[in-house]
Amino acid sequence: MSRTQKTVYLAVLLSMAIILHIFESYLPNPFLFPGAKLGLANIITLVTIVLFGVKSGLCLAVLRSLVGSLLGGTFLTFGFFLSFAGAVMSGLIMALLYTVGRQRFSLVGLSVAGAIFHNLAQLTVASIWANHFGLFLYLPYLLFFAIPTGYFNALVARLIVRQLAPRLGRDGAV
Amino acid sequence: MTRYDKILIGSLLLFGLVALFGLRLLTAGRQGGYVEIRRGNEVVERKPFLPVGEKEILVIEGPLGESRVEIVGDKVRMLDSPCPDKTCVRMGCIGTPGQSVVCIPNQIVITVTGETDGFDAVTY
Numbered sequence: 001m002s003r004t005q006k007t008v009y010l011a012v013l014l015s016m017a018i019i020l021h022i023f024e025s026y027l028p029n030p031f032l033f034p035g036a037k038l039g040l041a042n043i044i045t046l047v048t049i050v051l052f053g054v055k056s057g058l059c060l061a062v063l064r065s066l067v068g069s070l071l072g073g074t075f076l077t078f079g080f081f082l083s084f085a086g087a088v089m090s091g092l093i094m095a096l097l098y099t100v101g102r103q104r105f106s107l108v109g110l111s112v113a114g115a116i117f118h119n120l121a122q123l124t125v126a127s128i129w130a131n132h133f134g135l136f137l138y139l140p141y142l143l144f145f146a147i148p149t150g151y152f153n154a155l156v157a158r159l160i161v162r163q164l165a166p167r168l169g170r171d172g173a174v
Numbered sequence: 175m176t177r178y179d180k181i182l183i184g185s186l187l188l189f190g191l192v193a194l195f196g197l198r199l200l201t202a203g204r205q206g207g208y209v210e211i212r213r214g215n216e217v218v219e220r221k222p223f224l225p226v227g228e229k230e231i232l233v234i235e236g237p238l239g240e241s242r243v244e245i246v247g248d249k250v251r252m253l254d255s256p257c258p259d260k261t262c263v264r265m266g267c268i269g270t271p272g273q274s275v276v277c278i279p280n281q282i283v284i285t286v287t288g289e290t291d292g293f294d295a296v297t298y
Contacts, residue, residue, distance in 0.1 A: 101178065104176060104178040105176060105178050105179055105182070106175055106176045106179050108175045108179045108183075109175075109176065109178055109179035109182045109183075112179075112182060112183055112186070113182060116186060137197055139193065140189075140190045140191075140193040140194040140197065141194075143186060143187075143189070143190035143193075144190055147183060147186060147187065151183075
C-alpha cells in the first residue's frame with residue numbers, strides 16, 4: 001500500500017469517526033442513564049488499530065475527539081474532557097490488548113475492554129472535576145451497559161474489517 | 175469470540191455483580207448520609223448516622239456554652255442548648271438530606287447532608 005493510499009484511507013476513517021462522534025452527541029441518551037452511551041466512534045478506532053496499527057489508531061482517537069468537539073461546539077467544555085479522556089484511554093487499552101495479547105483477544109474482547117476503560121477514564125475526570133470520588137460507586141452500573149455496547153460495536157467493527165482487509169491486502173480474519 | 179474474550183467478559187460481569195451487592199450492603203439503611211454541625215462558618219463535626227436503635231450525644235461548645243446534639247439512629251436533634259428561647263430544641267428530629275436545625279444565639283447549625291457532598295446531580 002502506498003503512502004498516499006494509506007493517507008486517503010485514514011482520512012476517510014477519521015471523517016467517519018468524526019461524523020459518528022457528532023451524530024451520537026445529537027441522539028438522546030438511549031439508556032436513560034447518564035454516562036452510558038453507544039460509543040459508535042470507538043468502532044472506527046478499533047478498525048483503525050486492527051488494519052493500520054496502534055499509532056494510527058491512537059492518532060485517530062485523539063483527532064476525532066478534538067475535531068468532533070470543535071465541530072459540535074463542545075470544545076473545552078466538561079463534556080469535551082470526558083469524551084477526550086475516554087477516547088484516549090479506550091484507544092490505549094485496545095492498542096495494548098491488541099499488541100500484547102495478540103491472537104488471544106478477538107475484536108469483542110478489545111471492544112469491551114475499550115468500553116470499560118472509556119467509562120473508567122470518564123469517571124476519573126468527573127471525580128476530579130466534582131472533587132468527589134464517590135462517583136466511582138457508579139462504575140458497576142456502567143459496566144452492565146459497557147459490555148453489551150462493546151459487544152455490539154465489535155460486531156460492527158468485524159463487518160467493516162472483513163470488507164476492508166482484502167482491499168488492503170490484509171488477512172481479514174479477526 | 176475467543177476463550178480469552180469469554181474470560182474477560184465473565185470476570186467483568188462477576189466484578190460488576192460483586193461490586194453492586196457489596197455497595198448495597200454497605201449503603202443499606204444509610205439514606206440520610208451525614209450529620210454536619212457548624213459553629214459560625216466552621217464545620218466542627220461531621221458524622222455518619224448510626225444504626226437504628228443506637229444513640230450518641232455530641233457536645234458542642236458555642237459562645238453561650240455547651241449545646242448537646244443527639245444522634246438517634248437515622249435522626250438527629252438538639253437535645254439541650256444554653257440559649258434563652260430553646261427554638262432549636264423545639265425543632266425536634268430531622269433526618270432528610272437538606273434539613274437543618276439552627277440555634278442562632280449559640281451560633282450552631284446542624285445540617286443533614288446527602289451521600290454526595292452537596293451535589294444534587296451531575297449532568298453533562
